[in-house]
Amino acid sequence: MLLESYYVWPLLESTHVLTLALFVGTAVMMDLRLVGIAFPGVPVSAFTGRLLPWTRFGFAVMVVTGLLLFYSSPLRYYHNLFFRVKVLLLIVAGLNVWLFHSRIHLRIAEWDHDSRPPRAARMAGLVSLIAWTGVVFSGRLVAYNWFDCDIQPQPAWVNTLAGCTVESDEASGASEDDAFRVAERSPSP
C-alpha cells in the first residue's frame, strides 16, 4: 500500500529526512557541549532539561516514519547490508543514551558548569556523535542496492552479513567454473 501510493512514500521519506535536522541536530549540539568543544558557560542541565524534549520529539517522529518506511518493504530492508549496519549503530547509540542517563547524568550537579565535563561524559558525547553520524550515513545508503541479495555474485562476507540465501550457490558457481574449464580445455581453432 505504502509503495503504491504516489505521494505517501516520498512524504514519509521527506519527513524522516527533514526531522534529522531536529533530532540529530539538537542531539549533536548537546554532544558538542558534552565533549566540551562548544557552548562553554551554558550548563549541561540546560541541554538535558530544556533541549532534550525537542530531541525526544524528533526521535519519536523518526521512529514512526522510519517504521512505516520499513513496513513498506520489510524483506528488502531486512536483507539490506546498510540497514543492518544502521540497526547495529542504533543499538550502540541507544546503549550510550541509557548509560549516560542511568549513570553519568546522575551526578551532573558536580560538573554541570564545567566547560570541559568529566571523561565519562565526554566519551558519551563522542560515542553519540560517531554513532549518529554512522546512522545517518548508513541510513542514506540503505537506498542503494550495491549489496542486495538479488544482485549476485557478491563476496561471501556480504551474503553472510546480509543473510542472503544464494539459491544454487554451488550449482551456479560450479557451472561457471565448468564453463571456464571447458573454454580452457578447448582452445579456439
Added chain:
Amino acid sequence: MMPESWYPFFEWCEGTLLGSAVRDSIYAFPLIEALHLVALCVMGGALIVVDLRLLGLGLKQQGIAQLAAHVRPWLVGGIVVMLGTGVLLFLSEAIKCFYNTAFWVKILTLPVALIFTFAVRERLLDGLDTGRSSRLLGATSLALWFVVAAAGRWIGFS
C-alpha cells in the same frame, strides 16, 4: 521559472570534470549525499537551537546573542560543507536539475534564506529579548530553511 537562456550554463556544468567524475563513480554520489545529510544535521541543529530560543522555547535561560555566538562556527561550518557537497551533487546532474521544479524552488529560496540568516537575523539578534519580533524572526528562519530542505529532498523524487 526556467529561462531557456540558462540551459547552456547547465549543460556546461554537467560537462565539467568534477561533474563527470561524480557521475562516473558508483559510490561518489551516494557518499557525497550522505555527507550532505550529516552537514544538514550540524547546520540544522545550529539553526534550530537559536530559532527555538527566538520563539521562547528550548534553551531560553541563555541570552539570544550569546547562544547565536556559540553556534556560529558550527552553523558556518555546516553551511560550507552543505554548499560544497551540494555543488558536487548538482554538477553531476545539472541537466536533470534544469528540468526539475524542486531544484528551482530550492535554488531560489536558498539565497533568500542565507541572506536572511546572515544579514537580517544576525543583525537583529543583538540585544533582542523574547517578544513578538523575536518570534517572527525565529518562525521566518524556520520556514525559509524548511522550504530549502524540503525542496532539496524533493529533487530526488521528481
